Amino acid sequence: MNSTQVNCFLTLAKTLNFTQTAQKMYLSQSTVSKNIKNLEKELQVKLFKRGYHQIALTDKGKIFYNQMVLSTAEINDTIINLRQSSAIMRPKIKMGYTDLPFEKKWLPVALRLINTQTNLELKPFFVDPGQEHNINKLICDGTIDLMLMQKDIINEKDETRYVEVLQKGFSVVVPQGDCLFIKSNIDFSDLANRQIYLWNGHDNFPAIESLKFSLQSSPYDINYQEEIDSSVLIAYVRAKMGIGIVPSILYNKEDTDLRYIPLKTDQKLSYGILSLVNSEKRANINIINKYIAQAINISKTQW
Numbered sequence: 001m002n003s004t005q006v007n008c009f010l011t012l013a014k015t016l017n018f019t020q021t022a023q024k025m026y027l028s029q030s031t032v033s034k035n036i037k038n039l040e041k042e043l044q045v046k047l048f049k050r051g052y053h054q055i056a057l058t059d060k061g062k063i064f065y066n067q068m069v070l071s072t073a074e075i076n077d078t079i080i081n082l083r084q085s086s087a088i089m090r091p092k093i094k095m096g097y098t099d100l101p102f103e104k105k106w107l108p109v110a111l112r113l114i115n116t117q118t119n120l121e122l123k124p125f126f127v128d129p130g131q132e133h134n135i136n137k138l139i140c141d142g143t144i145d146l147m148l149m150q151k152d153i154i155n156e157k158d159e160t161r162y163v164e165v166l167q168k169g170f171s172v173v174v175p176q177g178d179c180l181f182i183k184s185n186i187d188f189s190d191l192a193n194r195q196i197y198l199w200n201g202h203d204n205f206p207a208i209e210s211l212k213f214s215l216q217s218s219p220y221d222i223n224y225q226e227e228i229d230s231s232v233l234i235a236y237v238r239a240k241m242g243i244g245i246v247p248s249i250l251y252n253k254e255d256t257d258l259r260y261i262p263l264k265t266d267q268k269l270s271y272g273i274l275s276l277v278n279s280e281k282r283a284n285i286n287i288i289n290k291y292i293a294q295a296i297n298i299s300k301t302q303w
Contacts, residue, residue, distance in 0.1 A: 001042055006068060008035040009047065013065045016055050090121040093281060093288050096138060096147035097124050101252040102299070103148070110295035118291070120284055136160055139276050146285055148292065150247070151270040152205035164272040165293050166300065170211060171251060171260040173237045173244035180243065185262045192220035195242030197233045199250070200226045211245075211267045234258070 012021045012032065022029040040047050047061035057065060097103050107124060114122045125144050127135070136157055138144045151162060172186045180190055198215075200208050215222045224245070227233040233244045237258060247269050251260040273292060275285050 001039060005035045005039040005042075006072065008032050009039055010065070010068060010072065012036060012048070012055075013057055013061070016057075018055075090119055091281070091284055092121045092123050093146065093284055094123045094125045094144045095288070095292075096127040096135065096144040096149075098127055098149075100249060101254070102249055105253075106292075106295045106299035109298055110292050113291045113295055114288065118287055120287060122288060135274060139274060145279065145281055146273050146275040146288065148271065148273050150205070150249075151272060152207055153201075154274055159277055160274055161277045162272050162274050163289060164270050165296055166271050167268040168248040168271065169268050170245055170263045170265060171248040172263050173234065173246055173255075174259050174261055175237050175240050175243075176257050177240070178243065180261065181259055183261055185264050187264050188215070188218045188220055188222065191215070191222045191243075194222075196222070196224035197227045197236050197242055197244045198224040199228075199230050199233055199244065199246045201228055205269075207267045207269045211265060214265060214267065 008021065008025065008027075011024055012018065015021050015024070018029050018032055022032045025032065036048065043064070045060050045064070046058050047064060049056045049058055097107060111122055111124075114120055127138065127144070127147065135147050135149060135154065136159075139147065140157075140159055148165065151164070154160075154162060172180065172191075174180045180186060183190070198208075198212070212224075215224065225242075227236070227244075230246060230250055233246065234255065236242055237244045245263060246260075248260065248262065249269065249271060273289050275289075276282075279285060
């Protein structure tokens with residue numbers, strides 16, 4: 001059974017006239033008749049009752065007609081859907097992210113902007129923060145096309161390009177009930193004689209090393225304990241075992257029992273987008289970068 005046989009059958013079932021069917025299908029009457037006979041032979045079922053100058057569907061012909069109308073409609077719908085989905089196929093750009101609280105704020109905004117204002121599709125790809133050393137590899141081998149990250153983490157290579165999006169300083173994490181809780185910003189003098197937990201990741205980041213030097217060089221008695229896990233640091237602060245110093249980008253609005261208070265210091269951490277210099281997707285990546293920057297600017301005013 002082929003499509004010509006089916007179309008001949010469906011048209012003849014509607015017209016009940018070989019001449020009209022032949023005209024509608026731009027076939028000869030003999031070709032229509034041959035297709036109907038071959039279909040009946042293949043199905044081993046009589047589809048039409050033939051009389052003098054008139055034909056009619058048999059009972060089994062009516063059953064077959066009803067089923068074929070449904071099946072043909074489904075096939076046509078499938079073809080239309082396939083053509084439409086092909087027509088709106090969007091080039092995909094894969095972006096690595098580490099699920100920071102701030103990313104949860106700006107990422108939905110970026111997705112919405114890119115989806116409504118471009119023909120591109122941004123595909124988030126989770127990168128384990130413990131695997132940050134592999135970012136260059138993930139970008140170079142095409143696992144991801146770009147990554148928003150802290151510049152200090154990047155081992156810059158000729159193959160990759162870093163574009164700064166924002167700079168953030170450091171914040172002091174203070175629990176409710178602490179005497180510093182009501183302050184709008186914190187000076188080094190406020191840190192004297194306090195138990196301090198300083199976040200320092202897995203590397204000696206230049207900005208943090210500079211901050212450590214400033215703390216040690218200050219005229220105040222400032223001592224700190226370094227902590228590589230920010231969640232452990234927050235747990236210590238929440239338990240009122242001390243206060244913490246973290247990059248301001250780690251601020252979490254859900255920590256309603258804590259305050260992240262800006263620390264008055266010159267040290268800043270750069271955050272930006274890392275991507276492949278000679279990527280074949282460079283034009284699309286540049287567009288994505290623009291909308292990510294716009295989403296971050298929108299989100300940081302509400303953060």
